[in-house]
Amino acid sequence: MPVSANWVPMRWPAGPLDAGRPEEKAPLSARAKEALEAWRNPAALEFLRGSPINCLMVNWAAGGPRDSAQQQALAPLIRSARSAGLEVVGMAEPAADLSAARAAAQAAGLSDVLPCLDREKIDWRSPSPVLLVRDNVWPGIQRRARDQAVAAATGGPWIDSNDWFLQLARARSRSANCWLLAAPPAGAIVRTEAYLRALADIHQAGGNWVISLDDSLRAGLARRDAAALETFRAIGAARTFFQKHAHWNSLSPVGVVGVISDFAGDNEFLSTEILNLLARRNIPFRIILKEHASAAPLDTFKALIFMDEQPAPPALRTRLLAFASGGGLLMTGQKWDRAGSEPSSYEYPRFEIRRAGKGRIAIAAGDSPDPYEVAGDCRILLSRVHDIVRYFNISAMTTVYTLSGGRALLQIVNYSQRVPGDLVTVWFRELYRSARLWTPGSEKSEPLVMSPENGGVEVRLPGISTYCAVELDRG
Amino acid sequence: MPNPITRRDILRRTGAAALALARPAVSRAASAPTAPVAVTRCRTYSPAELVPALQETFDRIGGLGRMVKGKTVAIKLNFNGGPTVRLGHHTLGDSHWPHPNLVCAAMQLMTNAGARRIRLLECAGRDPNEPFEEHFLAANWNPADFARCGPRVEFENTNFMGRPKKFVRFPVPGGGLLYPAYDLNHSYADCDVFVTIAKYKDHPTTGVTLVMKNLFGMTPTLVYGERAREHEKQGSVPGSRMEMMHYGQGEPAYGAPGELDPASPRDDGYRLPRIIADLCAARPVHLSIVDGIKTMAGAQTPDPWCTLVNPGVLMAGTNVVTTAAVAVAAMNYDPRATRGAVPFAECDNKLLLAEQIGVGTCDLSRIEVIGPSVRQVMFDFRDLREKRRAELKRLFPKRHKYGAFRNEA
Known part of the structure; x- marks a missing residue:
């Protein structure tokens, strides 16, 4: 049965693959061992009763010799889960043979196997209704050490969030549903609020968090510890809330700043970091894929950022020039052809500001603009006058x-x-x-x-x- | 009518200050200048009530015409804390920034009185490329509202050098209490009339924050921010003044003079009042306006223990110390209290220090109050402080010296 975007997935670590790779030196903690063993026992499924979770995500294939041991170890659990009406979906590492993994999964009664994808390797034209993405951040305030937050662009704390990536994912594939793997940091004390925050961070932006619990909570749930059950209940309630409001995902982003790029190859780092840093400054933005930009309506934008390495294709360049001439602000890379614009007396350290009709073109002074500064400069050059x-x-x-x-x-x-x-x-x-x-x-x-x-x-x-x-x- | 504040006045005041320092404290206090302080009841920022009340306040001290006609007026705003930090849901103008209607009303009255140019000044933000007007917008104020209040209105972020690309040195008459001179943005020098406008509030480091303390915000972080000299070398902009100004760590950048006695206490309760008194002497104030219509008790910037209050009063005076003294008294504090007494429990009294260097008297018996008496407009910040202290003591039995507990004697 193909994976449905509406399922509510939860990571279910229970086999040898979940115990870490043999080359990893750090031994499993007692708590982690306890949790792994307890969750392999089908009885552990009991605490899911009454929760919205209807899909277990299990490690299925890593492309190594331990795959068969993993699959055998999970067999009783899978049978129990299926008989309890739960879906079970396997996860395959990029090194695994996906066809073989799927064949083994079918035999074992799994619903499907999904390949784990790194953000930069996602095939956005994939027909799969679900994209399982693994290199995500655990949402929260970034800390150097205990109680030491890292400062962000505006002097506040730096926040690790997946929001910008999910906005990009929705722009690149309206039909795909991104399931995000994001696990609590190993060894950290994870409060209930941190789980709710992780859920909200991903679901507010239209993603689907593959609920992942830390060793301590998993062990606690296996023991039916009251505090652990209460935390799990809170996670379930919040997940149900987002399920009920799934229609919010059909709303479109609002913003007068547009970011144009192909978000790939040489342009990926700068363009995605600009998205990240605009989001961190709480500047609402909309994404325009370069391939669609020459036909996209631009009249509701006040500023467009186009910093791709390659010069704009002629049709796009014409549109961007028309946008600036009509009164907009265009921020571009150093290679922008200055034809159609005139020098201005406005001095700005990181951009050459040129006049174009009623608007301005800001051309990066250097060949490797700092995305942190691009996001900040966008706010300054555009002005808060245009805040929505x-x-x-x-x-x-x-x-x-x-x-x-x-x-x-x-x-x-x-x-x-x-x-x-x-x-x-x-x-x-x-x-x-x-x-x-x-x-x-x-x-x-x-x-x-x-x-x-x-x-x-x-x-x-x-x-x-x-x-x-x-x-x-x-x- | 001639402008009452002339270069000669400043020189005379400078000389008086130098002489004052040579005399014992009591006689210095007795000789410190005095000036009347106008007090007016005003309950709201509704222009219908505010504008006549402010006009009346100015009239009580001789009117604005003699002061501003044909002149460039510089107004030091009191934008402490960031523009997006509010006390609960209250707008900045209701809690800890001078209310925009009050600033606009003052500007409009100055324009009506013949002011040629008005400059709005504040050290705001760390990006030299960001126009000061953006700070207004971030606060959800419309800079155009201010720009409309005069024939020529300018905005300057005084954290930076501005057009002259250099700071201006302001020597402290008499040599200074902490620094011999302060390097400030040119706009503090390029004006005929200097105005300080501030709310009255409690302050964790200096007891109270008012029209005098507002001047601390003139000091550019480029010069006086943390590790300013390192930032100068790197061409970057330092942040808070805490390290250098509060705790005496590091030396000013861009060639500004260092402090007089590096062996002096590193305690901010010693340092800040002296810096404030120095600044009041170095950059004489021509007009002080106290926004006591609405404000908050408990701190300078919003904290959970702050309380929004509505004392409903405006004050203005031509001497910054006499104006501050009347306002402090109207908060039910003793403007002559010494260190150890409320509200100066853990700091020296900046008013007394300024008095001692000849800026103005804080002796209420020597200050003429025009309008309702101090008693009539008194709002009991002391009582709120005592209640707050009791509550904090209950919540945190082990008292420490920081944050809410500073100066909560």
Whole structure:
């Protein structure tokens, strides 16, 4: 049975492959061994009863001699899972023979085998309804050492998030559903909130987190430890919340900044890092694939970033020049042909600013622009005059702002581990008439206080523990 | 009517300060200049109430015309903390920045009184390429509203050198308490009239923050930020002034003079009040405006223990110390309290220090208050402080010296 995008998957480490590679020196901790052994026992499936999880993801093929031992070890578990109505999907490492793995899976009663993909090797034209991506970040505030956060572009803490990648994935393949593998850092103490944050980070941007638990929680669940069961219940409730609001994934990103690239090859690092750093600055952006850019409507953009190494194809160049001449800001790489633009007196350190009709073209001064600076310079060169949204008290939060017709949705994830003391205010340029708050676990939304401010509206949010969504309506 | 503040006045004041330092403290205090302080009730920032109240306040100290007509006015705003940090849901103007309506009203009245040019000044942000107006926008203020308040309105981020590409040195009359001189953005020099506008609030390091403390924000982080000299070599921009100004670590960059006595205490309760007094002497203030309509008690920038309050009062004066003294008294604090007493529990009193170097008196008996009396407009920050202290003591029985507990005697 082919994998369905609607399944709710969970990583189920239980075999020899999950014990780590033989060449890995660090031995498994006692807790990890306990968890592995306990989860191999079909009785462990009991705690899934009543949870939304309906799909176990098991390591199936790594392309090595231990594959058959893994598959044999999992056989009883797979039989029990299937008889309990659960789907079981195998994961195949890139080195594995996928056809052989699938054949073995069919014989063992698995629903399917999915290849684990690295972000840069994804075939976006793949007909598969699900793409299983493995090199993701565990969402949270990046730390150097205990209690030492890494500073981000704006002086706040640096946040590791998968949001920009998922926005790119949706731009590259509207039909594909990205299942993201993201496991808690080994040895870390993982609180319930961290799981909820991981879930929200991935689901707010339209992904599907393959729920992955740390050794301690897995061991606790096997023992039916009350605290572990409570954490698992909270994860399940939050996952159900996102399942109920899956229609939010059909909304389109909002933003006046567009990023144009093929996001591949020599352009991949710079273009994807620009996305990451725009997201970290909470600058809403939209992605335009280069192959579609010459036909894409550009009239709702105020700035376009096109920093690909290669010169723009003629049709795209004509469109970009027309965009700038019409009053937009175009930020490009050093190789941009200056024809059609004139020098300006505006001095800027990292870009040569040229006039083009009513607008400007900012041409990178160096041949290897720093994406950190490109994102910051975009904000400065464009000016906050064009902001469509402004946030207050969100230093450790990420946002995803999407729209469909007169209805919009703002999702916020709080990565701070502190008790939420800061109340968030959001200003929207759009004059929304109503704003309602959703939080995981809530059956219905609550109205939010709004007030007219600076030509738009300000919406007042309560303290956000890990995640909230605000539904906005112009009607 | 001639401008009452002339270069001669400044020289005379400089001389007076030098003389004052040579005399015992009591006589210096007795000879420190005084000036009346106007006090006006004003409950809201509604222009219908605010503009007449502010006009009345200015009229009570002799009107703006004699001060600003034909002049360039520089207004040091009081944008402390980032533009996106709020006290709960309250707008910045309601809690810890001067309210935009008040700033605009003051600018409009100055324009009506004949001001030729108004410059809005603040050390804001670390990117020299970012126009200061962006800081307003980030706060959800519209810079165009300010630009409309005068025939020529300019915005300058004074963290940087600006057009002259160099800082201007401001020697402290009498030699200085901590530094002999401060290097500041040219706009603090290129003005005829210098205005400080600030809310009144508590302050964890210096007890209270007001029109005097606002001047601390003139010091550019390029010169006085952490590891400023390393940043100068690298061509980068330092962040906070904490390291150097609060704790005396490191030396100023871009050729600015170092401190007078590197062996002096590294305690910010000693250092900051002296820097503030120095700055008040080095860059004389012509007009101080206190926004006491709405503000917050508990700190300078929003913290969970801060309380939004509505004292409903405006004040203005031509002497920064006398104006601060009246405002401190209206907070139910003693403007002459010495170190160890509320609100200066763990710091020296910057008002007394400024008085001692001849900037102005903080002796209420020597200050004429025009309008309602201090008692009539008093808002009890002391009482809130005591309640806050009791609550913090309950929550954190083991008292420590930082954050909320500083100066909570």
